[in-house]
Amino acid sequence: MNNNQGEVVKVSGPLVVARGLAGARMYEMVRVGEMRLFGEIIEIRGGDCSIQVYEETEGIGPGQPVFRTGEALSVELGPGLIRSIYDGVQRPLNDLNAKFGDFIVRGAESPALSRETQWTFEPAAKTGDKVASGDLLGTVQESKLVVHKIMVPAGVEGKITRIGPVTGNVDTRVAVIETANGPVDVTMVQRWPVRVGRPVKRKLPPTVPMTTGQRVIDMFFPMTQGGTACVPGPFGSGKTVVQHQLAKWANAQIIVYVGCGERGNEMTDVLMEFPELKDPDSGEPLMERTVLIANTSNMPVAAREASVFTGITIAEYFRDMGYSVALMADSTSRWAEAMREMSGRLEEMPGEEGYPAYLGSRIASFYERAGNVLCLGSDDRAGSLSLIGAVSPPGGDFSEPVVQATLRVVKVFWGLDDKLAFARHFPAINWLTSYSLYQEAVDKYANEHLDKGWQETRQRAMGILQREADLDELVRLVGMDALPVDDRLLMQAAKMIREDFLHQNAFDDRDTYTSLPKQFRLLNLILHFYDEARPALAQGVSLSALQGLDVLEDVARAKLIPEDNLNEFDRLKERITQAVAALPR
């Protein structure tokens, strides 16, 4: 028997143990059984290799062959990624559908990047140029929104001896580089092992906000380009809607959406909706900048474990071109559960709640692949990769291991609250428990670029909300009528902030996205009412008269004011001033 072939000795669910794979390395890909199922070596004990298999293992038994491939689990990177939908190990689901039917059959194979699509390569370098890893060779117009940059692959350095415009599939040679070890042909496609982060020159601190068009996020708990965030919440609290909203409206140039162990119908929703929705900046369909990874809950659990790595490697590749990339993983709990399942089958000593002891370090190493970076290449381009992970804690209990391990590494916490969801307050992000460690950086940016009153406005509004929470407890004991009028006015202002600002309807065309200038004006408008009403109250105007002002109905509808008509806010402000002044004292 040769070294490249061994045989199965044990099968337990997705775990297969094989013997006789001499020289096999950790995380090497293997093919298992006559059906040649995909698998990956995750443990080596003496001569026995434990393999996690990415497909259902029914019918595999001792004595069947196992083949080495010599390569770690890798993804194909090149033109054609955008608009694709892949499973957890980068098999194109649309091609599988066309070739193998409506259900996923085992052993099905199809190249990740189509070999039929023709791409036109435009060189950006010329013969004789000295180039190194990451240097730009040329570009391919991949979609209406994305110019795909063909870069010198890692480890290649030398002089270009041939380059020119060419049209062909991804395997077409676009350049020849004369290196110290002889000439290297460069095509439009390269491979990269998913468990290894792609190299960068160095990391930079995040400073620029990533706007999402979601008022509670952008104003109170902002995210930055290259930042990390998590969205934990019990079922029914709207995690997936928040993730979808971010995928739709975040101002990143590339979106990678990983549906990791979630519902099939939700992925279908994304697939049907994204080609219809328009990017607010360019007016092109959102699908033109999106890569989807769908490993639904009923698809093999080991491929689910791989799916987040497949996603992040694709995201890093686009980051290396100098793009701002955002990756949404829904949900990292399912990923952690996949790790737990494999760990249990390996009979490892469990940590908390049966999760493996390395849960924390795996989660940390995943989020650490985010960041603002200076890319490889001589042109010093900068790229960013932002990560947003949903977490689905059992019973909505945030003290469980996955939430806790995640909170140790992420900088933004959007805590979803099922009480808010039951009250149909969406997005159900609890404003009292959530936080963002990027607030300072974003305040600084917004003060400089948008309005110098940004930080002050935000802090005042948050102060009102926090005071409301304190007063609320009192109201529950003694009733609203027992509060002094100025506190009742504050309660009114808080209610307006909650209902007219924080509440945002993702399914209303006019309300689903709000730009930063409009967010600022809207919040300002509510505070303006409070500022006008307070002195009036002191002068003897009745609270009910203030609460009954007609203009408040227009404030409630102000969130629907179109983005191109923001002057309307100034008019509304003026009307508030006049209406309050006109009340009898």
Place this chain on the structure above:
Amino acid sequence: MVTREYRTARNIIGPLILVEGVEGISYGELTDIKTAGQDALRRGKVLEVNGDKAVVQVFEGTSGLAPQDLSVKFLGKSQEIGVSADMLGRVFDGAGRPIDDGPPIIPEKWLNVNGSPMNPYARDYPNEFIQTGISTIDLLNTLVRGQKLPIFSASGLPHSRMAAQIARQAKVLKTGERFAVIFAAMGITFEESEFFIADFRRTGAIERAVLFINLADDPAIERISVPRMALTTAEFLAYEKGMHVLVILTDLTNYCEALREISAARKEVPGRRGYPGYLYTDLSSIYERAGRIKGKPGSITQFPVLTMPEDDKTHPIPDLTGYITEGQIILSRPIHAQGIYPPVDVLPSLSRLKDKGIGKGKTREDHADVMNQLYSAYARGKNAKELAVVLGESALSEEDLLFVKFADAFEGKFIRQGEDENRPIEESLAIGWSLLAMLPRESLKRVRDEYIEKYYPK
């Protein structure tokens, strides 16, 4: 593959048998287990093979077995079910054998009960309204074709009656489409099972139904394969015969307990409350078999029923179910205690897919607005009631009192309905409007003015 027979069973642990000295066995293979001197066969399935040892899970349980008397025959194939359109109108046991004195089924096809995951790319988005005739579902938590919407119930609540009512009344507003009901009972009592069979017979629904019955005193391990046989049959009827299939699974709690039993026998590291760490993955392999396929006429809609231990929604079974299914209908003990049927707890219930199945051309243009308004008014009424408990009714404002009255009327007229009362969606909407008429017109902020003009009772 050749069949191989071994008399080398060594250990029996719970529902598992360890067979030694085997060769050429594969994972997931089906086995026949014979005891010397007995005719009855038991069925089993290979859960693990390690070298020459195989762990076999026995569906009928291991009581009365002795290792030295056993002969285990490996069949070289996985668990399959023979399916046919003739299964409609028939009753089967948990092993798929007819128990209604009818003739045996001549299969058109043999299918692996585990099915294959549907390619997400092949899925069609569920957006066709199913009318169940129950107002709290149709108007507030709308069910659509291809959805999985569980009932979270608790012991002593009338979930069976409700499930039977849905099976009886569910229809799509378009006519001329073929509809089937598949009923899978896992560990329910004889009485409950009789109730369903009698109800199906009484209403003639049995003609278009397939029943799989595993009773409380039937082997627990059989419960693992019951939902899979039911769903495999459903997939055949839906995607090969073009039928719209409603699958009722009851009670998933018993299913999960059977799973836990096997896991414990294998000495696996437990997750929460002793349930195996892969409970989520296992449940999803059942629930995710609901759906529609692009370009195919049929669909599978699931209505799983589960009883929450101690009425606790955070117990692993309802919790993990809620993470997979597209919403939940929660039954409430306090509402049941008021004598209201069906005792649906409206506020925490949810259908995630309702937005795409309602509105103009599907139900009626004002549906979404009426739904939101009823919700918010009922929530406000309930809040005011809670306040009244603490502070006394005198502390409520006049407006709050109005909402309290509304909440009571809502429970009495809208939630409450007869077990045989099949309300068309228009009627549910009309009741909704008549309740909203209790409130001043200007407080109906969630309804568009044009709809108030058109539908507000004069």
